[in-house]
Amino acid sequence: xxxxxxxxxVGIGQTKHVAxxxxxxxxxxxxxxxxxxxxxxxxxxxxxxxxxxxxxPDFFEGVMMPxxxxxxxxxxxxxxxxxxxxxxxxxxSTALVAANLVSARVHRTVLTLAFEKQSESNAMWxxxxxxxxxxPLLAGAGGFFAPHVRAYxxxxxxxxxxxxxxxxxxxxxxxxNPYAHLHEHDLxxxxxxxxxxxxxxxxxxxxxxxxxxxxxxxxTDRAGADRAPRPAAWVHGGAMRSEPTLxxxxxxxxxxxGRDCAADVFRQAGVTDPRREIDAVExxxxxxxxxxxxxxxxxxxxxxxxWKLTESGVTELDxxxxxxxxxxxxxTNPIGASGMIRFAEAALQVRGDAGAHQVEGARRALGHAYxxxxxxxxxxxxxxxxxxG
Amino acid sequence: MTAAAPPPGALQAPLVVEFPFTRSLGPVQSAxxxxxxxxxxLGVRTEAGGVLVPPVEYDPVTAxxxxxxxxxxxxxxxxxxxxxxxxxxxxxxxxxxxxxxVRLDGADTALLHALDVPGPEAVRTGLRVRIRWAAERAxxxxxxxxxxxxxxxxxxxxxxxxxxFEEPVTGIVAPARLDYTYSPGRAQTRYLHGxxxxxxxGERCPSCAKVYVPPRGACPTCGVATTxxxxxxxxxxxxxxxxxxxxxxxxxxxxPYVYAHIALDGAGLALHGRIAGIPYDExxxxxxxxxVWSEDGRYPDHYRPTGEPDADYDTxxxxx
Numbered sequence: 001x002x003x004x005x006x007x008x009x010v011g012i013g014q015t016k017h018v019a020x021x022x023x024x025x026x027x028x029x030x031x032x033x034x035x036x037x038x039x040x041x042x043x044x045x046x047x048x049x050x051x052x053x054x055x056x057p058d059f060f061e062g063v064m065m066p067x068x069x070x071x072x073x074x075x076x077x078x079x080x081x082x083x084x085x086x087x088x089x090x091x092x093s094t095a096l097v098a099a100n101l102v103s104a105r106v107h108r109t110v111l112t113l114a115f116e117k118q119s120e121s122n123a124m125w126x127x128x129x130x131x132x133x134x135x136p137l138l139a140g141a142g143g144f145f146a147p148h149v150r151a152y153x154x155x156x157x158x159x160x161x162x163x164x165x166x167x168x169x170x171x172x173x174x175x176x177n178p179y180a181h182l183h184e185h186d187l188x189x190x191x192x193x194x195x196x197x198x199x200x201x202x203x204x205x206x207x208x209x210x211x212x213x214x215x216x217x218x219x220t221d222r223a224g225a226d227r228a229p230r231p232a233a234w235v236h237g238g239a240m241r242s243e244p245t246l247x248x249x250x251x252x253x254x255x256x257x258g259r260d261c262a263a264d265v266f267r268q269a270g271v272t273d274p275r276r277e278i279d280a281v282e283x284x285x286x287x288x289x290x291x292x293x294x295x296x297x298x299x300x301x302x303x304x305x306x307w308k309l310t311e312s313g314v315t316e317l318d319x320x321x322x323x324x325x326x327x328x329x330x331x332t333n334p335i336g337a338s339g340m341i342r343f344a345e346a347a348l349q350v351r352g353d354a355g356a357h358q359v360e361g362a363r364r365a366l367g368h369a370y371x372x373x374x375x376x377x378x379x380x381x382x383x384x385x386x387x388x389g
Numbered sequence: 390m391t392a393a394a395p396p397p398g399a400l401q402a403p404l405v406v407e408f409p410f411t412r413s414l415g416p417v418q419s420a421x422x423x424x425x426x427x428x429x430x431l432g433v434r435t436e437a438g439g440v441l442v443p444p445v446e447y448d449p450v451t452a453x454x455x456x457x458x459x460x461x462x463x464x465x466x467x468x469x470x471x472x473x474x475x476x477x478x479x480x481x482x483x484x485x486x487x488x489x490x491v492r493l494d495g496a497d498t499a500l501l502h503a504l505d506v507p508g509p510e511a512v513r514t515g516l517r518v519r520i521r522w523a524a525e526r527a528x529x530x531x532x533x534x535x536x537x538x539x540x541x542x543x544x545x546x547x548x549x550x551x552x553x554f555e556e557p558v559t560g561i562v563a564p565a566r567l568d569y570t571y572s573p574g575r576a577q578t579r580y581l582h583g584x585x586x587x588x589x590x591g592e593r594c595p596s597c598a599k600v601y602v603p604p605r606g607a608c609p610t611c612g613v614a615t616t617x618x619x620x621x622x623x624x625x626x627x628x629x630x631x632x633x634x635x636x637x638x639x640x641x642x643x644x645p646y647v648y649a650h651i652a653l654d655g656a657g658l659a660l661h662g663r664i665a666g667i668p669y670d671e672x673x674x675x676x677x678x679x680x681v682w683s684e685d686g687r688y689p690d691h692y693r694p695t696g697e698p699d700a701d702y703d704t705x706x707x708x709x
Binding site for chain 2: 021022023024025027028031045059061062063071072073074075077117119120121122129130131132133134135136137138139140142143146147148149150151154155196197198199200201202244246247248249250251252253
């Protein structure tokens with residue numbers, strides 16, 4: 001058996017993401033997503049060889065090592081269970097760890113899952129501990145990101161309306177995605193542009209919500225894909241990179257770890273011109289301006305040109321390079337799960353199974369996640385046919 | 390436990406992290422905790438027919454969803470124990486007690502709780518015990534105040550229970566608290582000593598020559614110790630900023646205000662601070678600023694314009 005085993009996504013499940021799921025425990029929440037992924041793959045717990053789970057830091061919900069208590073709910077008793085931990089990018093890196101286990105022929109069929117129950121979480125406080133002697137951050141979460149957005153605007157000369165175009169597009173896309181958290185039927189571009197300026201230049205409507213939700217996928221080998229009842233999404237490349245949160249020379253607008261990660265994943269997938277060869281992108285955009293920033297960072301646009309793709313409608317659902325057809329993080333943000341939702345939505349696109357937010361003819365898609373202070377990056381490219389070579 | 394003594398002159402301070410966390414219980418834990426409020430102990434029957442107390446939502450062997458509840462007795466048998474000579478705050482009893490695992494009559498698994506006995510000689514595996522209920526019960530594990538010795542014959546009967554109660558408890562609040570002793574380390578201690586004299590002292594990486602402010606003792610890019618101390622500032626340039634329009638819970642600053650990244654002259658990266666002494670909507674990238682100290686602050690209270698011409702974009706664009 002030379003080379004790596006091809007990896008297929010044969011099952012995908014999500015919960016309906018909402019502000020608060022008070023009717024279920026954390027176990028009940030992850031169970032729902034896992035069962036839907038198994039159903040999609042027409043498999044049972046007995047078919048799963050290992051479970052790979054991810055979530056944001058434990059202190060969000062205050063359950064230390066929740067994977068220990070979730071083993072029952074995920075049918076993991078007696079099987080290997082692995083927890084992955086890379087801040088906001090964790091959903092992406094969790095899927096990649098699972099994919100690598102199949103690719104390396106360690107396991108044949110792996111269940112991977114990520115979740116967050118933000119309604120029971122102290123994300124804001126868990127991230128800003130009052131460390132003695134240190135100067136407190138003088139702004140909230142958005143205040144950390146807003147100066148980088150201003151730096152992007154200065155660097156590129158982007159008009160200040162670009163962020164609102166992204167938010168309006170993503171929230172409208174979310175209306176076509178039954179699992180999305182925000183369904184703002186009455187939203188207009190004018191309303192986005194008139195929403196309160198929280199951390200100038202970031203407006204309220206350009207920020208992500210706080211959601212309860214879980215996402216799960218079943219990954220399997222070629223033989224597993226042959227038995228699958230529905231078309232598989234095939235993993236054509238997967239890459240992770242990290243860099244320090246803060247160092248002299250760090251480029252917050254276009255972090256090197258993100259550039260390197262994208263170059264690696266496209267090289268693996270044989271993609272030389274992502275702008276033309278990728279049919280759909282699910283990228284991690286927690287604040288609207290990160291769409292044009294990541295378009296440049298990932299190589300879809302030259303430096304300084306990303307906002308022009310957004311402005312000209314290229315990233316719309318019916319555009320040339322649809323970005324976040326699902327509505328993205330701006331419409332759904334159970335933090336630990338958000339990265340996996342990007343990966344799963346990319347897979348749904350190439351399986352032709354994205355329903356009303358399907359990008360017509362999508363054959364190759366990128367799933368992207370990042371987290372920490374632009375510290376961790378995880379990406380995969382999926383396609384509708386097995387990788388060659 | 391004894392901690393290593395800190396080096397002379399090193400700073401230390403307590404760091405307490407404490408939050409009340411909310412939990413949605415789901416159907417099984419909701420029935421279990423509401424039952425305790427009503428002095429009813431519920432277990433759940435597994436696919437193989439065993440009874441788990443405390444109950445779980447999913448079968449540990451088959452992963453099946455478990456919903457068949459049964460009532461078990463308030464009496465049981467100690468299966469193992471450990472003596473706790475010095476109870477800590479928040480533990481079930483304030484006087485020395487035994488941690489016990491109790492298999493309640495009718496259950497196949499044991500529940501962890503406290504046993505109220507005068508000393509370790511009064512505990513043994515196999516001891517018969519019963520629940521001492523708390524006088525005021527709210528639907529929490531603390532509704533069991535503790536266990537106490539009680540001679541009785543084991544009865545392994547269980548009664549089916551539909552798990553329904555008036556006004557069920559659907560969520561709990563679980564306080565969490567972590568106590569640390571925080572030591573900032575040598576590099577930050579040197580930095581803080583400098584700040585006490587209102588000097589900002591960074592440290593230069595011997596490999597890439599970048600000056601770190603605040604210093605961390607090592608360069609994260611080159612991975613080598615920073616040793617040379619370099620005074621930077623006091624003046625600097627606003628590299629970028631945002632205008633904060635919403636009040637943060639933990640900050641007593643009137644909005645709107647400007648939160649800025651400031652590259653002090655000579656520093657290899659920007660630090661952050663508040664800009665004042667200028668209308669918030671006149672702050673701009675490239676603005677030259679200097680620190681303003683308050684009487685007792687460890688850090689500058691804010692930065693104000695120096696009146697110099699703005700810095701050219703090219704001089705700070707690498708520091709963005």
